[in-house]
Amino acid sequence: MSSASIFTTIAKDAKSAARTGVVELPHGRVRTPVFMPVGTNATVKAVSKDSLAEIGFEIILANTYHLYLRPGHELIRRAGGLHGFTGWKGNFLTDSGGFQVFSLSKLRKISDEGVKFQSHIDGSRHFLTPELAVDIQTAFRSDVFMQLDVCTPWGADEKDSLAALRKTTAWAARSKARWLETRGDFQGKLFGIVQGNFYKELRARSAEEILALDTPGVAIGGLSVGEPFDVYAELLAYTAALLPEDKPRYVMGIGTPEYILEAVQNGVDMFDCVFPTRTARNGLLFTAFGPISIKQARYAEDMGPADPDCNCRVCREYSRAYLRHLYKNDEILFSMLASYHNLAFLHELVRRVRYSIEEGNFIDFKREFLSRYRSKL
Amino acid sequence: MSSASIFTTIAKDAKSAARTGVVELPHGRVRTPVFMPVGTNATVKAVSKDSLAEIGFEIILANTYHLYLRPGHELIRRAGGLHGFTGWKGNFLTDSGGFQVFSLSKLRKISDEGVKFQSHIDGSRHFLTPELAVDIQTAFRSDVFMQLDVCTPWGADEKDSLAALRKTTAWAARSKARWLETRGDFQGKLFGIVQGNFYKELRARSAEEILALDTPGVAIGGLSVGEPFDVYAELLAYTAALLPEDKPRYVMGIGTPEYILEAVQNGVDMFDCVFPTRTARNGLLFTAFGPISIKQARYAEDMGPADPDCNCRVCREYSRAYLRHLYKNDEILFSMLASYHNLAFLHELVRRVRYSIEEGNFIDFKREFLSRYRSKL
Numbered sequence: 001m002s003s004a005s006i007f008t009t010i011a012k013d014a015k016s017a018a019r020t021g022v023v024e025l026p027h028g029r030v031r032t033p034v035f036m037p038v039g040t041n042a043t044v045k046a047v048s049k050d051s052l053a054e055i056g057f058e059i060i061l062a063n064t065y066h067l068y069l070r071p072g073h074e075l076i077r078r079a080g081g082l083h084g085f086t087g088w089k090g091n092f093l094t095d096s097g098g099f100q101v102f103s104l105s106k107l108r109k110i111s112d113e114g115v116k117f118q119s120h121i122d123g124s125r126h127f128l129t130p131e132l133a134v135d136i137q138t139a140f141r142s143d144v145f146m147q148l149d150v151c152t153p154w155g156a157d158e159k160d161s162l163a164a165l166r167k168t169t170a171w172a173a174r175s176k177a178r179w180l181e182t183r184g185d186f187q188g189k190l191f192g193i194v195q196g197n198f199y200k201e202l203r204a205r206s207a208e209e210i211l212a213l214d215t216p217g218v219a220i221g222g223l224s225v226g227e228p229f230d231v232y233a234e235l236l237a238y239t240a241a242l243l244p245e246d247k248p249r250y251v252m253g254i255g256t257p258e259y260i261l262e263a264v265q266n267g268v269d270m271f272d273c274v275f276p277t278r279t280a281r282n283g284l285l286f287t288a289f290g291p292i293s294i295k296q297a298r299y300a301e302d303m304g305p306a307d308p309d310c311n312c313r314v315c316r317e318y319s320r321a322y323l324r325h326l327y328k329n330d331e332i333l334f335s336m337l338a339s340y341h342n343l344a345f346l347h348e349l350v351r352r353v354r355y356s357i358e359e360g361n362f363i364d365f366k367r368e369f370l371s372r373y374r375s376k377l
Numbered sequence: 378m379s380s381a382s383i384f385t386t387i388a389k390d391a392k393s394a395a396r397t398g399v400v401e402l403p404h405g406r407v408r409t410p411v412f413m414p415v416g417t418n419a420t421v422k423a424v425s426k427d428s429l430a431e432i433g434f435e436i437i438l439a440n441t442y443h444l445y446l447r448p449g450h451e452l453i454r455r456a457g458g459l460h461g462f463t464g465w466k467g468n469f470l471t472d473s474g475g476f477q478v479f480s481l482s483k484l485r486k487i488s489d490e491g492v493k494f495q496s497h498i499d500g501s502r503h504f505l506t507p508e509l510a511v512d513i514q515t516a517f518r519s520d521v522f523m524q525l526d527v528c529t530p531w532g533a534d535e536k537d538s539l540a541a542l543r544k545t546t547a548w549a550a551r552s553k554a555r556w557l558e559t560r561g562d563f564q565g566k567l568f569g570i571v572q573g574n575f576y577k578e579l580r581a582r583s584a585e586e587i588l589a590l591d592t593p594g595v596a597i598g599g600l601s602v603g604e605p606f607d608v609y610a611e612l613l614a615y616t617a618a619l620l621p622e623d624k625p626r627y628v629m630g631i632g633t634p635e636y637i638l639e640a641v642q643n644g645v646d647m648f649d650c651v652f653p654t655r656t657a658r659n660g661l662l663f664t665a666f667g668p669i670s671i672k673q674a675r676y677a678e679d680m681g682p683a684d685p686d687c688n689c690r691v692c693r694e695y696s697r698a699y700l701r702h703l704y705k706n707d708e709i710l711f712s713m714l715a716s717y718h719n720l721a722f723l724h725e726l727v728r729r730v731r732y733s734i735e736e737g738n739f740i741d742f743k744r745e746f747l748s749r750y751r752s753k754l
Contacts (some may be wrong), residue, residue, distance in 0.1 A: 042702065046709040073704045075678060079698060087694045249412045301452060321456060325419065325448045332423040332712055 003245045006216045007032075007269070011358040017240065017267030018362045020354045023217070023248045025143040026187045027083070027091040030058045030121050032248065032269035035094060035260060035346045039278065040066050043077075045277050046335040049088045053106055054313070055344045056351070059091035059143070061272050064136050065100030069119050069126075073139035081141025088106055091143035093272070093359040095252070096133040096175075096194060098148045110150065112167065130171040134178040134190075142188050145217065147175035149193040150207050154226035159199035167208040168195045169220075191217040191250060194242075197237050198227060207242040218243050219250040220268070224259060233262050240266040257286070257349055257373055261366045264353055277345055280338035283327050288369075290376050292320075294338070299324045313342035383566055383593045384409075384646070388735040394617065394644030395739045397731045400594070400625045402520040403564045404460070404469050405469040407435045407626065409646035411469060412637060412662070414654065419441050419463050422654050423687040423712040424720060429522035429700075430689070432505075432721045433512070436468035436718045438649045439514050442477030446496050446503075447707050450516035458518025459599045470488045470521035472629070476528055477704065489544065507548040511567075512556040521567050521597065526570040531603035539573035545558055545572045545598075546586040567708070568594035568627060571619075575604060584619040595620050596627040597645070601636060610639050634663070634726055634750055641730055646716045654721055656713035660704050661724040665746075667753045671715070676701045689721035718726040 010020040023030040037044045037052065040063045041100050044052060050059060062082055067073065067142035079085040082092045082150035098115070101108055114129030133148040148171050150164035158310030172192045178188045192210040210218060223232055236251065240263075243249050247267045254260055255273020263271055276286065283294045291298070292305075305315035306323060314323075314337045326334035349369070356365035387397040405523035414421045414429065417440045421429060429437060438457055444450065456462040459469045475492070482494035483566055487704075491506030510525040512716060523625040525548050527541035536690070549569045556567045569592040582627030597616050600609055613628065617640075620626050625646045631637055632650020640648055653663065660671045664684035671683075682692035683700060691714045703711035727748070 041706045041707050041708055042699075043710040046713070048710065066706075070705065071677065071698070075698065077732065078678065079680060079696065085699055085702075086698075097681075126731060300448065301455065303456060319462075321448070321452065322419075322462055322464075325462075329418045329443075331418055331420050332709055333420040333425065335709055336423070336425065336713065362536065 003075070007246055007248045008262055009245065013357050013362045014029050014360060016265045018353075018358045019263050019267055019269070021269060024188065025059070025088065025091045027143050028058060030091060030352060033264045033350050034059060034270050035255070035350045036061050036270060037275045037343050038063070038272055039086075040274070041070075042067055042082060044339070044343070046281065046339045047277070047334070049086060051340055052088070052343070053229050053342070055260070055347050057090060057343070057347060059093055060088065060141070061093050061095065062142075064094050064097035064133065064140070065104065067094075067140070068128075068136050068219075069121055069124075072169045073136040077139035081139070083141060092140065093144035093147065093250050094137050094140055094142040096130075096146045096148040097128055097150055099132070099231060099252075101111050110167070112170070114148070114253045130144060130174040131178040134142060134175050134182065134205075137188065138179075138182055138186070141186065144217065144245040145175075145179060145188050147172045147190065147192055147215075147317055149195060149221055149374065151195065151222045151225070152197045154198070156197050158197075158202070159200055161195075161202055164197070165195045165202050165206045168193060168357065169206065169218070172210055172213050172215070176215060179339075189216040190217050191215055191248075193219045193221040193252075194239060197222055199230060203235065204237045204242060207239060211242075211244065215247075215282045217250060218250040219252055221252055223251055224253045229258070229262075232259070236263060236268070237266045240268055255346070256348070258370065260346070260350065261353070263358075265362070265366065271338070276342035277339045280342040281335045283334075283338070284342075285323070285338055286342050288372050294320065294327050303349050306338075307345060308344055310341065310348065312341055312348070313337075314341040316346070383523070384623060384625045386622065390734050390739045391737060393642045395641050395730075395734050396644055396646070397734045398625070398646060400646070402468045402566065404466065405435060405518050405719045407468060408731065410637075410641045410727050411436060412632070412645060412727045413438050413649040414720050415440070415649055415651045417651070418447075419444055421716070421720070423507050423658065423709070424654070425718045429465070429720070430467065432717070432724050434720070434724060436470055437518070438470050438472065439519075440477060440742060441471050441474035441510065441517070442481065444471075444517070445474060445505075446501075448514040454516035457515060458516070460518060460718070468520035469517065471514050471517055471519040471523065471524045473525040474505055474513070475525045478505055478627075479528060487544070487651045489547070491525070503671075507551040508555045511552050511559065514565065515559055515563070518563065521594065522552075522556060522565050524549045524567065524569055524592075524741065526568060526598055528572065528599045529574045531575070533574050535574075535576055535579070538572075538576055538579055540665060541574070542572045542579050542583045545570060545583065549587055549590050549592070553592060566593040568592055568596050568625075569599040570614060570629075571595045572599050573616075576598055577612070577615050578610065580616045581619060584616060586734055588619075590623065592624075594625040594627060596629055598629055600628060601630045601695055606635070606639075607699060609636070613640060613644045613645070617645055620644075627628075632723070634723070635747065637723070637727065638730070639745065641734075641737070642743065645684050653719035654716045657719040658707070658712045659718075660711075660715070662700070662715055663665050663719050665749050667750050671697065671701045671704050683715075684722060687718065687722055687725065689718055689725070691715075691718040691721070
């Protein structure tokens with residue numbers, strides 16, 4: 001049942017668990033560590049596929065919950081999957097829809113079989129099962145499929161966390177069975193998800209159960225759900241250390257420099273978050289000296305780039321003064337430029353992270369980066 | 378006082394007043410006839426300067442009223458003018474602010490000296506004179522300056538129309554004096570504006586008075602202000618015929634294929650309108666077979682391009698089904714792609730118009746284009 005590993009390690013850091021590598025996927029190789037932009041409705045908000053390619057992204061996300069409800073996975077299947085529908089030539093990772101069912105939908109009711117919910121758009125009733133989540137992602141022709149899982153919030157008690165873990169394991173097995181049964185010659189890769197909330201014994205149990213299923217990749221779910229940074233760091237380190245060397249490791253929902261660097265240090269290869277694009281639309285721009293809020297009057301006549309250290313197209317060609325003007329006028333171009341910059345900033349951060357690992361100085365790089373990033377010039 | 382003509386005729390149509398030519402401006406030559414996209418706040422909404430250049434635009438508009446109020450012309454002056462502020466490398470034409478004072482501001486009061494008004498943004502009080510309109514456009518380093526004029530609505534009586542005409546002439550003279558006095562070695566070109574509402578004798582008088590001032594270019598104002606198409610066509614033909622061969626002729630506020638083709642047939646060289654980008658954001662896409670409303674259910678599974686005859690990037694790479702999906706989800710990418718397509722469509726229309734004039738078959742081209750455009754496939 002086991003198949004050839006899709007992950008190849010390139011370099012390992014001597015002083016931490018950080019590593020670089022390559023994930024082989026149907027739409028090309030993905031160099032890791034990698035930050036993946038989120039394209040909820042099959043578009044990264046305000047950023048064209050050409051801009052994503054120009055920045056250098058090799059993989060982006062799309063959200064199964066949203067696309068299943070609208071326009072529907074059968075329409076996307078007929079369009080040739082997400083690639084045919086959107087024109088994006090790199091890889092797509094799709095989530096299972098579970099997280100959004102729990103966070104967005106109404107009247108959800110979970111059973112061993114799956115989860116009943118009402119659409120947040122029109123109130124229509126749906127029943128998402130692990131098998132349906134796989135079928136939807138098959139229709140999408142996703143390069144990476146995520147299993148349907150049950151994520152518990154920060155503060156959940158051990159009993160609820162255990163129940164969620166047990167469902168997650170059972171659903172992982174059903175997801176894998178469906179995926180093997182239906183994939184034909186299609187090469188999308190299924191990732192299992194380790195849950196267990198913030199209980200180490202549950203994390204260990206979940207990791208053991210999920211790893212036994214030998215999915216091509218493994219995700220750590222249920223982190224960055226409201227917990228303090230130290231708790232995140234501790235559970236991340238504990239859980240990541242349980243994962244095998246030969247599979248890509250993915251932490252879901254991570255998108256700030258601090259969280260990304262912590263994940264990398266613990267050997268995580270993949271992460272995604274809406275944070276860089278969502279905050280961009282609200283006027284927050286990443287810089288080497290920490291994020292700035294472009295709406296501030298101090299930037300009104302600032303003819304310098306968004307980030308003096310950044311070489312992205314936006315920083316090469318536009319001033320803070322112009323960006324602020326666009327923001328103050330609610331111009332769409334602001335969302336376009338700010339989203340582009342924030343994504344380019346994270347992409348460049350991760351590229352430099354890879355380089356530092358290969359040069360053997362990741363820990364120094366991390367310390368120096370964070371020291372500047374927190375300096376609030 | 379007269380200076381070398383900035384307009385060179387390339388070809389003249391034998392069967393109409395249509396012509397092609399070149400306008401020499403500080404940021405490069407502009408081939409005419411030309412459609413100019415409108416960038417009200419120093420950005421064409423949802424379209425980057427790189428996309429504008431990719432489509433092939435050589436000149437765009439910006440609005441003096443908006444930019445004077447926010448961020449202010451002195452800031453733009455310090456940023457190096459509109460080119461320094463925005464990064465756009467082609468030409469900028471700026472209006473005088475007058476039209477927006479009349480349509481957007483509160484409590485406007487017009488005198489011989491100028492127009493007092495309150496900002497629609499914050500209620501602040503301002504006094505726009507012909508001299509200030511020139512000074513603002515000097516701060517912008519605009520390639521084409523428009524004089525402050527008084528535009529009357531469809532239905533204005535002859536007395537009001539005459540009063541507006543007289544002010545427009547007087548303000549044209551004051552604009553020219555200020556422009557000559559302050560331009561130094563800067564090469565921005567001032568255009569006078571012919572008014573006169575829909576009274577031929579007033580149009581004739583206005584043309585005579587404005588032409589006597591010998592500005593580098595001449596605009597026909599006060600058309601497309603609510604009148605029926607036939608009235609537009611008649612007054613356009615009458616007024617355009619009064620203008621000299623050796624100056625570029627500009628009709629303000631024209632942006633649909635029917636109006637553009639009519640203007641070209643009467644020897645107009647330049648036109649602008651927010652219509653293609655504004656309607657794009659509302660889901661209307663130009664096609665060779667007439668405009669379509671992408672929200673319609675019939676396009677939900679339409680895997681063809683927005684316009685089967687168009688070769689723009691959007692039509693090459695995206696389907697109607699995907700565009701409709703983006704529209705239904707209020708995705709910014711929809712505004713980006715739809716605006717790009719509508720501008721590319723008009724740019725290509727005007728390019729084909731130029732070609733047809735040079736090939737001697739403009740009237741046939743116009744008839745065939747409109748026959749398909751009105752066929753509503």
